[in-house]
Amino acid sequence: MSYKHMIMKTLAAAALAALSVPAAAEPETRSPIKLFFVGASDSDFINAVYGEVIKEYGYRVRYVRSDFSAHFLAVENGDIDITLGAWQTIPEMTEAALATGKVKNFGPTGVKVVEGWWYTNELVQYCPGLPDWTAFKNPDCIKALASADTAPLGRYVDAPADWASDSADFIKKEGLQIANVNSGSAAALVTELKAAVDQKKPFMGWGYEPHWVINDTLGSYVQRPGFRPVNEVLKLGNIEATNKIPNAVHILEKFVLSREEVAAAMDRVDNGGLSVEDAAREWMAANEAVWKAWLPAD
Known part of the structure; x- marks a missing residue:
């Protein structure tokens, strides 16, 4: 760990030490509440804030790592009790889970998200017609996206495979001359996005917000069928587990x-x-009045 990282963790620990927390309540169960982690800092932070708050209330918590698409079934089966990571960019998965009668929707997290094909500003000069997706029918556009490992096809950096992107199907359906390259992880995807932004090069990849790299001054989202600029992140729970x-x-x-x-x-x-747990606790230290208002009254 670098000296900078050590200092940051020390500051986070100091903030936690200053927390004035209520006395732990007597929870209804001593079994850990199983919460969803996917390995992406945005979704995992949201789940961790909830997890760390209920820990302060007296519950035990276990973070369960799962693929995004698989975690809906895990909530249905009770392998995960609660998820605060049901992104409605793919609402069909939530709808299928709710239709089983074993999963309940506890409402939005408040976090408005967007995800889809995101391109840097530098691509626009090669792809007249952007942000409309038909711009990728232009050979000059494809050439600008091509790389040594994909030429003559353009290179598109997709989300990790378990995020259930429809990119490969869309490319095939429309006959686009684009190679769909899946990221190995959220971290790998972010590394590519940041490198493209820093190097100011023509690039297209799976983008998502909120994010510290992506914003509308550096690029834009492709307008293609099914794209929605604002989506909710819902809180879902296994009914049998949450009733307890x-x-x-x-x-x-x-x-x-x-x-x-x-x-x-x-x-x-x-x-x-x-x-993400440290970040959640740091947020709690700075927003004590906010999360305490979520707690049940004595």
Whole structure:
């Protein structure tokens, strides 16, 4: 760990030590509440804030790592009790989970998100017609996106495979001369996005917000069928499990964050060396009145 990262973790620890927390309540269960982690700092931070708050209330918590698409089934089966990571950019997965009668929607997290094909400003000069997706029918556009490993095809850096992107299907359906290259992880995707922005090069990849790299001054999203610029992130829970923890459900229903808070926390995790749990506790130290208002009244 670098000296900078050590200092940041020390400051986070000092902030936590200053927290004035209520006496731990007597929870309805001593079994850990199983929460969803996907390995991406945005979604994991949201889940960690909820997890660290209910820990302060007296619950035990276990963070369960799962693929995004698989975690809906995990909530249905009770392998995960609660998720605050049901992105509505793919609403069909949430709808299918709710239709089983085993999963309940506890409302939005408050975090407005967007994801889709994101391109840097430098690509526009080669692709007249952007942001409309038909610009990728232009050979000059494809040439600008080509790389040594994909030429003569253009290179598109997709989300990790488990994020259930429809990019490959769309490229095939429309006959676009683009090679769909899946990222190995969220971190790998972010590395490519940041490198393209820093180098000011023509680039297209799976973008998502909130994020500390992406903003509308550096690039834009491709307008293609199904793209929606504003989407909710919902809180879902296994009905059988959540029926046993009414106080945790009370906190879940009150829980709300902003996209700006998530973006700031992502920066602290991705660039500051904090774990998502540390970032959540740091947020709690700075927003004590906010999360205490989520707690059940004595």
